[in-house]
Amino acid sequence: MESAAHSADLAAVWLTLKLATVVTLLLLAIGTPIAWWLARTRSALKGVVGAVVALPLVLPPTVLGFYLLLAMGPNGPLGQLTQALGLGLLPFTFPGLVIASVFYSLPFVVQPIQNAFEAIGERPLEVAATLRASPWDAFWSVAVPLARPGFLSGAILGFAHTVGEFGIVLMIGGNIPEKTRVVSVQIYDHVEALEYTQAHWLSGGMVAFSFLVLLGLYTFNPARRKQP
């Protein structure tokens, strides 16, 4: 019994790390072009896109969970699309959690990268252009290296925020072991079932993990050190 409970906890930890890793990688891929566009554009749409990206900072997870549950359900637009593609429905699945988390953690990745791109300014890219670097080349060999602290912050914050996700997972996850039962949900279950010892182990672990992540972010991030 004891060891079964323990292995369920470990499975939740493993699933959470897997989810956060996949989401962070996806967000770096999706968030970088969005951040680049937001940092460089003079378009009137900049405000709109920036506001949409930042929405999850303000919205309660219940709002996102509610709309995702409807949108990904059999009658929702996403659900119709996934069914037409033969993928079935997304709620209660790991890919469903990944998509929800990408929405949820988007601003935590986009904003630090965008700030870093903006901090570079026009000059280094103009210099690169005069040296006949193509925009693509300039992006990879000038902008990205200069914005490295922003990528680091974005990756760490996106990862940590996904680990800390609870409300949306509770609403669309269905609490399935090894698929959607992440650490935060497992803790909630333990507390509800009055299994305080196990709840303490996992909760204490989360506190330690979160503290170390933020400590790393604030101690080693050179971008923050340079600021006066």
Place this chain on the structure above:
Amino acid sequence: MKKTLFFALTAAIVGLASADEVQVAVAANFTAPMQRIAAQFEKDTGHKAVLSFGATGKFYAQIVNGAPFEVLLAADDETPARLEKEGQGMAGSRFTYAIGKLVLWSADPNRVDAQGEVLKSGNFRHLAIANPKTAPYGAAAVEALGKLGLLAGLQGRFVQGENISQTQQFVVTGNAELGFVALSQVLKDGKLASGSAWTVPASLYQPIRQDAVLLAKGKDKPAAGALLAYLKGDKARTVIAAFGYGLR
């Protein structure tokens, strides 16, 4: 100006404290009947019942940790007994206000047959149940599936709601084709409100005796005592029966 505001605030706070209110923790399956009963209770007695809905297990943890509830309407009989033993529930105040019935339900009118054969057909992806660790209707669903010999085969298709309301919501939105919920959730005026259902035979699970208990914080509150008395009365029992519950 500031003084006026201060007095107004004080008056409001004193007014709130002296109003006859009772804070009630209500098992999620009893949401709809209790809303109706509370409205009648307020009309008939002048007392106001302030309702919180949720999983019984969660309420237990909250009450033990000092939540301000004065009455608990649980989804089982164990939680009230346990609270009484631990001094959080008042001795002699417990009684069974409703006997819950388990139902297999789908939002699709053609999916569930009158014998529940759909469970054996396996013609579905997800079966929603309430968390059996904390919700009595979830435990009853697992017990019934065990007796039918279907538990091992269907366990991989379970999706768990945090309480019975969330379980129903998974089915309402169509994300789970089927789910075990409380009969009270799918009845309206004594008839199935929508979808299709199979009432699970009572022989397949332990009776879900739902007990009420007066909590220590409600000991000296007239409104708390009045509510418990009201729940035993004919008006409340009529509502409870109309939602498909058994009565003692």
